[in-house]
Amino acid sequence: MKKCILLVVTVLLLSFVAVFSVAAGGKGETTTSGPVTINFWAEYTGFEALGMNQALDRFNATHPNIKVVYTGQSDVDKKVIAAVLAGDPPEVAEVGNNQNFPQLVGGGTYTALNDLFKTKSFDFSVFWEPWTERAVTIDGKIWGMPLTDWVLALVYNKDMFKAAGLDPENPPRTISDFNVAQRALTKKDAQGNITQTGLSFRTTFPGWFAPYYSYMFGATPETLYDAQNKKFLKPEALYQAWEWLQSFPKEYGAQALQKFVSGFGDWGTSAEPFLSGKMAMSLNGPWIAQHIQQYAPNMNWGVAPAFAVKSVADKGPFGWVGMDVMTIPKGAKHTGQAMDFMIWFSGKEGQYYFDTGKNGTGRVPTVKDFGGADFFKAADPVNPMLNKWVEYIGSKNLGPIPYGSPAEQAYNTELNAMLDPVLNLQIDARAAVDQAVARAQSSLDRM
Amino acid sequence: MKAFVPFFTKRKMQRRLTVLAFLSLWLIGFGGLFVYAIGQTFFYSFTNFNLMNKLKWIGLGNYVHLLFADNVFWQSLGNTGFFLIIVVPGILLLSFVFALMVRRKTGLTGFASVAYFLPFVIPLAATGLVWRWMFNGQYGIVNYAIGLFGIRGPDWLTSSTWIKPGIAIAEMTLIGQYFVIFVAALQDVPRELYEAADIDGASALRKVFSVTIPMISPAFYFNLVTCFIIESQIFDLPFVITVSAGGQATIAGGPGWSSTSFAMYMYLKMFTEYDAGTASAMAMISLVIVLGISIGMIKASARLVTYDR
Numbered sequence: 001m002k003k004c005i006l007l008v009v010t011v012l013l014l015s016f017v018a019v020f021s022v023a024a025g026g027k028g029e030t031t032t033s034g035p036v037t038i039n040f041w042a043e044y045t046g047f048e049a050l051g052m053n054q055a056l057d058r059f060n061a062t063h064p065n066i067k068v069v070y071t072g073q074s075d076v077d078k079k080v081i082a083a084v085l086a087g088d089p090p091e092v093a094e095v096g097n098n099q100n101f102p103q104l105v106g107g108g109t110y111t112a113l114n115d116l117f118k119t120k121s122f123d124f125s126v127f128w129e130p131w132t133e134r135a136v137t138i139d140g141k142i143w144g145m146p147l148t149d150w151v152l153a154l155v156y157n158k159d160m161f162k163a164a165g166l167d168p169e170n171p172p173r174t175i176s177d178f179n180v181a182q183r184a185l186t187k188k189d190a191q192g193n194i195t196q197t198g199l200s201f202r203t204t205f206p207g208w209f210a211p212y213y214s215y216m217f218g219a220t221p222e223t224l225y226d227a228q229n230k231k232f233l234k235p236e237a238l239y240q241a242w243e244w245l246q247s248f249p250k251e252y253g254a255q256a257l258q259k260f261v262s263g264f265g266d267w268g269t270s271a272e273p274f275l276s277g278k279m280a281m282s283l284n285g286p287w288i289a290q291h292i293q294q295y296a297p298n299m300n301w302g303v304a305p306a307f308a309v310k311s312v313a314d315k316g317p318f319g320w321v322g323m324d325v326m327t328i329p330k331g332a333k334h335t336g337q338a339m340d341f342m343i344w345f346s347g348k349e350g351q352y353y354f355d356t357g358k359n360g361t362g363r364v365p366t367v368k369d370f371g372g373a374d375f376f377k378a379a380d381p382v383n384p385m386l387n388k389w390v391e392y393i394g395s396k397n398l399g400p401i402p403y404g405s406p407a408e409q410a411y412n413t414e415l416n417a418m419l420d421p422v423l424n425l426q427i428d429a430r431a432a433v434d435q436a437v438a439r440a441q442s443s444l445d446r447m
Numbered sequence: 448m449k450a451f452v453p454f455f456t457k458r459k460m461q462r463r464l465t466v467l468a469f470l471s472l473w474l475i476g477f478g479g480l481f482v483y484a485i486g487q488t489f490f491y492s493f494t495n496f497n498l499m500n501k502l503k504w505i506g507l508g509n510y511v512h513l514l515f516a517d518n519v520f521w522q523s524l525g526n527t528g529f530f531l532i533i534v535v536p537g538i539l540l541l542s543f544v545f546a547l548m549v550r551r552k553t554g555l556t557g558f559a560s561v562a563y564f565l566p567f568v569i570p571l572a573a574t575g576l577v578w579r580w581m582f583n584g585q586y587g588i589v590n591y592a593i594g595l596f597g598i599r600g601p602d603w604l605t606s607s608t609w610i611k612p613g614i615a616i617a618e619m620t621l622i623g624q625y626f627v628i629f630v631a632a633l634q635d636v637p638r639e640l641y642e643a644a645d646i647d648g649a650s651a652l653r654k655v656f657s658v659t660i661p662m663i664s665p666a667f668y669f670n671l672v673t674c675f676i677i678e679s680q681i682f683d684l685p686f687v688i689t690v691s692a693g694g695q696a697t698i699a700g701g702p703g704w705s706s707t708s709f710a711m712y713m714y715l716k717m718f719t720e721y722d723a724g725t726a727s728a729m730a731m732i733s734l735v736i737v738l739g740i741s742i743g744m745i746k747a748s749a750r751l752v753t754y755d756r
Contacts (some may be wrong), residue, residue: 080719103721107499147741213582247456255602262584262602412721417519418701426607441719442516446495446508 013182035067036337041080042094042147042324045072046363047290051361055353059344061398066337068092076106080329086107089329091338094147094399098322102406105138105342110327112141114338126347126367128393129319134400141201144325145342146366148354150285151392152320152401154307158300160185160196160280171281171304175216175244178307185280187254194252194260200273201245202261202423209283211415212320213241214398216308225405232411232437232442242429246422254425270295285322289362289383303388305395317391321398355379355386364389407444414439485734492727499721509728520729522704526611530681530708533615535674542622542670546629547655560630567623575687578617579604582688589613604689607705613684614706616676625670627706632666635661664752672744679737682710709733 044052049072056068072361073079076096081104083089095101103112117124125145126132136144158168163185172178178198185198214224219237224234226233248258264278265271268291274282276295282288283306292299305317310338316444326345330417344350353364356375362383370390379386392398402408415434427435456619467474475573492509494502508657513520543561566574581587582603590600604615640658649657649689658668689701707715709729717726 028638075718081721086496104499107721109499127480207650234548249662258602259584262605263586304666413719417704420605421607424605424607424702432648439519442512443722446512446722446725447497 001113002339024133024292027432035063036334036437038066038068038092038334038341039090040068040070040092040341041076041090042070042072042224042326043074043076043096044094045074047294048287048309050359051354051357053274054357054359055345056411057351058353059341059350063340063344066341068229068341069316081109084329084331087331089332091328091332091334092342093327093329095144095325095327095336097409098325099134099402099408099412101325101402102138102408105143106406108330110143111330111332111335112143113145113328113339114141116328116335117142117223119336120339120341120343120441122343126369128366128368130396131398131400132323132366136324136325142375144327145346147324147326147346148351148361148363149323149393150287150321150364151171151389151398152283152306152322153389153392154304154319155274155284155288156302156304156364157277158302160277164280168300168302171302172307173305174307174310176310178375181248181281182248193257196280197252197260198279199283200261200264200279201248202257202264202420207419208416208420209320209401211412212274212399212401213245214238216306216312217241217244218309218312219399220420221400223402227404230405232405232407232441232444233278234433234437237428239433240436241370242418242433244421245419246429249423249425254423255434258424272431275299286363286383286386286389287361289385291344301385303385305392305410312397316397317390317395317398318397319395320401321393322401352378355383362386364393405444406447407440411437411440462499464715488727488730489698490727491723492731494724496727497721500725505724509724510732513725513728513732518708519704519712523707526704527679527681527704527709529611529619530615531675531678533612534678534681535671537615537619538622538625538674538678539667539670541619543629543667545622546633547659549630550633557603560626564623564624566620571683574620575684576618578613579688580686582613582617589616605702607702607729608702610689610706614688617684617688618681621684625674628666628670629663632663636662655672661753665754668744668748670754672741675740675744676737679733680710681708682714686711686714 006190040056042052049070052070052072056070060067065356071090072257074096077100080089080093091416091445104325116122116211124142127133127151131149133142136142136146139346153169156168161168161171161181164181166181166184172181182198185196185297186194187196214235214237217240218235219235219241223235224238225231225234236279260278265276270276272291272295273279274284274288275291292301305313306319307313309366312313326342328335328342332338345354346366348365348370351367351370352375353360354362355361355365356378358381360379360382362379364386365371370380374389406412415433418427418432418436422429422432491502493504493506495505495508496502541565545559549559549563581589584590584600584605587600587603589603593600601609603609636659640662641654644654644658648730684705687699689706700711704712710733713729715724715734716729717724
């Protein structure tokens with residue numbers, strides 16, 4: 001019996017030693033000689049990761065003292081939080097959902113970069129202004145570097161425009177123009193079922209940024225959120241945007257639209273409505289070029305500034321602007337090398353390898369000095385319209401996503417939850433906005 | 448005169464230590480993964496913890512907010528109640544009926560058994576994706592099948608009225624584990640009871656209610672409790688079916704939270720808004736509700752479950 005107990009205790013002890021040895025073993029250990037390993041986490045996977053790998057291969061080949069190990073994964077924010085809490089974060093991490101960025105910064109997930117910029121003598125003015133500094137600056141400090149920029153513009157199918165009797169070189173510029181185009185592009189079959197439309201607002205694109213449609217009606221970050229008093233505001237532009245959304249089921253029939261969108265496939269697949277010819281327009285970013293290349297290579301498509309009310313459209317090219325941000329999580333080990341990598345990646349050479357070539361992502365370069373015509377020529381195989389998006393990012397008339405509230409994710413969740421009831425005519429648009437903003441305010445008050 | 452039996456003897460201590468040694472692994476796992484986790488959740492439910500901030504004690508703030516100021520909390524509770532009321536009896540009925548059907552050994556028994564059990568072993572994420580296309584309003588096979596009877600099927604995924612019934616239908620295909628338990632229990636019913644019932648002139652239905660069900664009542668009870676606990680935490684299937692479904696806004700739960708379950712709302716609070724305090728309070732409320740109902744079932748089982756043979 002004694003021997004039995006002794007055996008069990010010995011097995012237990014050995015198990016603990018084995019388990020804790022494995023748990024304590026880190027990833028990306030560095031050796032005293034050889035390159036410093038930088039672990040980089042981001043959400044680029046599948047064919048979108050080809051450009052990332054292309055860029056990283058170039059970096060690793062030209063920087064013998066640093067080796068970047070990339071892990072593409074979903075929900076990177078949650079994993080970074082867990083890694084920071086566990087004391088073993090990656091050296092560089094993408095912000096997966098930039099609407100959470102202010103909250104994550106406030107929670108101490110990331111390292112402020114101002115001191116690192118000083119040691120590297122880095123000048124932030126190389127990036128597109130005012131959007132870049134606005135996107136990564138919180139409480140006077142810079143918390144990230146742009147991995148890639150994006151502008152959401154109007155992407156449209158020229159052949160569908162032509163077939164509907166619209167000028168394919170003159171897409172809608174104002175809300176009124178859009179309403180006219182929508183009527184011309186909406187087709188029905190003999191049974192009265194909608195078979196095609198201009199733009200539908202239930203789909204992933206543009207449904208996911210419905211909370212920011214108020215920019216189309218003249219809202220600004222300052223009229224949407226009072227940062228000093230931590231209050232979500234309800235300008236008339238916000239109500240107008242949602243009343244405009246509700247005008248479509250009122251005109252075309254809620255059930256008819258519901259039936260039409262029920263046949264849509266998922267974003268990023270060949271069944272996506274814009275790619276499958278059910279929608280003639282899409283409000284989208286430069287990544288759509290890869291999707292078109294993959295699933296609808298014969299589409300004759302164009303890019304134009306997004307439409308807005310005339311007073312907004314007259315100020316210059318309009319759209320929504322944001323960026324994928326790289327950060328150094330709190331507690332990361334090799335911050336100097338991490339900063340070297342981020343400066344390279346968001347600079348001219350890194351963006352060239354990330355955006356261009358057959359495997360490039362076709363995204364908007366983050367730096368003003370990106371190489372001009374040569375860059376566009378190199379990006380042509382993947383995104384022949386990249387010059388349009390680059391033109392628009394220089395515009396001052398863009399709506400930033402996010403606009404900077406720490407409860408912005410809650411704001412988006414609540415408004416998104418109201419989108420379908422509004423489109424199903426189950427709730428008045430203004431009441432929906434009031435309800436959503438009240439719930440978001442409640443989340444903000446409890447932070 | 449009773450002999451004095453000391454409480455602590457060397458032999459008894461040795462025996463107890465042996466038992467403890469063999470139980471230790473499980474106890475460590477139970478303590479670390481269960482007791483500690485529940486204790487920590489209970490503590491967080493009284494704070495404003497969001498994974499990243501310094502903890503601040505707010506007392507019953509999270510509970511007051513949920514119970515008195517959060518209509519979606521009550522809606523998610525109601526949605527989960529709907530699933531429990533429809534899905535649990537539905538699963539038990541279907542698994543019992545199919546178990547009765549395969550009790551008669553025919554050429555198709557083996558195939559039928561595998562077919563009924565198969566949905567249970569396929570990962571729910573894959574099942575959910577398939578159901579999402581099956582429920583597609585225009586191209587889905589469900590509406591096609593309904594259309595054969597001249598009925599126009601609803602837009603399951605975009606309708607706040609039909610999304611819950613759709614998810615309930617999908618959930619009710621997960622009868623595998625309950626079916627297997629019923630099959631095993633049915634094999635244990637003594638044949639003599641059926642022979643005696645035959646002699647008394649009992650019909651097939653009468654035999655089911657008077658012989659089969661009472662004899663397999665422990666299996667019924669076990670399946671009921673298990674099914675209730677699993678379905679009260681319903682998450683995987685409705686989440687995959689509704690998240691970013693064609694035509695939906697990019698949050699899970701159907702139009703206007705219409706099919707958001709309690710577990711889905713808790714997930715949203717915890718992993719999208721990082722509101723760990725509120726999510727922990729929801730977990731505690733869920734624990735109390737499920738525990739309370741489970742205790743009620745245990746008490747009722749004393750009257751309704753036959754263990755003696």
